[in-house]
Amino acid sequence: MELRVIGSVSSPLTDPAAAPKQGDEGAPEAVLEIAAEFAPGLKDISAGEDVLVLTWLDRADRDVLAVHPRDDATRPETGVFATRSADRPNPIGLHRVRVLDVEGRRLRVDALEAVDGTPVLDLKPVLEAVGER
Amino acid sequence: MELRVIGSVSSPLTDPAAAPKQGDEGAPEAVLEIAAEFAPGLKDISAGEDVLVLTWLDRADRDVLAVHPRDDATRPETGVFATRSADRPNPIGLHRVRVLDVEGRRLRVDALEAVDGTPVLDLKPVLEAVGER
Numbered sequence: 421m422e423l424r425v426i427g428s429v430s431s432p433l434t435d436p437a438a439a440p441k442q443g444d445e446g447a448p449e450a451v452l453e454i455a456a457e458f459a460p461g462l463k464d465i466s467a468g469e470d471v472l473v474l475t476w477l478d479r480a481d482r483d484v485l486a487v488h489p490r491d492d493a494t495r496p497e498t499g500v501f502a503t504r505s506a507d508r509p510n511p512i513g514l515h516r517v518r519v520l521d522v523e524g525r526r527l528r529v530d531a532l533e534a535v536d537g538t539p540v541l542d543l544k545p546v547l548e549a550v551g552e553r
Numbered sequence: 554m555e556l557r558v559i560g561s562v563s564s565p566l567t568d569p570a571a572a573p574k575q576g577d578e579g580a581p582e583a584v585l586e587i588a589a590e591f592a593p594g595l596k597d598i599s600a601g602e603d604v605l606v607l608t609w610l611d612r613a614d615r616d617v618l619a620v621h622p623r624d625d626a627t628r629p630e631t632g633v634f635a636t637r638s639a640d641r642p643n644p645i646g647l648h649r650v651r652v653l654d655v656e657g658r659r660l661r662v663d664a665l666e667a668v669d670g671t672p673v674l675d676l677k678p679v680l681e682a683v684g685e686r
Contacts, residue, residue: 421555421556421558421644421672422554422555422556423554423555423556424615424642424643425554426642426643439640442680442683443571444683445683456617458642460618460619460632461618461619461632461633461634461641461642462632462634462635463631463632463635464631464632464635465618465632465634465635471634474643474645474648475599476554478554479555482557483568485593485594486593486596488593495624498596498597499593499595499596499597500594501594501595501598501604501675501676501677502596502597502598502676502678503678504677504678504680508594508675509557509559509591509594509638509674509675510556510557510559510607510674510675512607512645512674512675514605514607514647514677528637539554541642541643541645542641542642542643543634543635544632544634544637544647545635545636547575547637548573550577550578552603
């Protein structure tokens with residue numbers, strides 16, 4: 421069960437400690453640069469769509485099972501699976517973004533809290549209502 | 554970048570071809586059995602909550618980059634990242650479920666389309682509104 425890196429995040433964010441905790445907390449625009457070998461998988465993604473981006477949060481501590489949510493020491497320690505902490509056994513980041521434009525293998529997205537260089541694992545469409553699938 | 558299996562799905566579904574494509578398309582209840590070493594991460598997950606389950610769809614074809622959506626040959630071939638196909642470079646399943654009850658390391662959930670034995674990688678809470686994080 422080895423992951424394949426399909427691309428990486430290009431972002432003005434470089435310091436994880438200073439990055440917003442979620443995209444909707446002031447995260448900047450970013451570009452997803454997809455590797456040439458995986459580019460055929462991007463066909464049919466267009467500007468204006470909302471997509472889920474899965475990343476590998478490679479600076480995370482994979483041995484942590486409890487954290488103070490949002491790094492707030494006044495909040496009680498909570499099991500990692502009940503939080504969005506990056507520290508967890510499989511540090512897979514899940515980010516909902518809007519695609520602003522697609523230029524070949526580069527997708528510009530509206531707001532992403534992942535730092536520059538974060539590996540991208542997958543993209544998925546947001547599911548529509550049952551009848552529209 | 555190697556994944557750790559934190560648990561597995563226990564489900565009456567055994568045939569992937571017969572399984573619903575999404576949880577809200579008639580999928581049965583299932584139990585997530587979390588391994589003892591990761592059980593401390595479950596603390597603070599309770600019945601009634603909606604969670605995102607990440608699984609590893611281990612029967613997927615990882616070399617596929619385009620599919621006919623929903624296995625419907627009349628629909629044009631589409632890039633896998635614009636679909637929810639299990640076949641994709643990193644076959645990570647993403648499932649939104651409601652927790653029905655928690656009994657030690659066993660979480661019963663309302664509707665999951667993953668087949669029996671599917672490895673579980675992660676659980677995450679559904680994000681609340683910004684002010685309630």
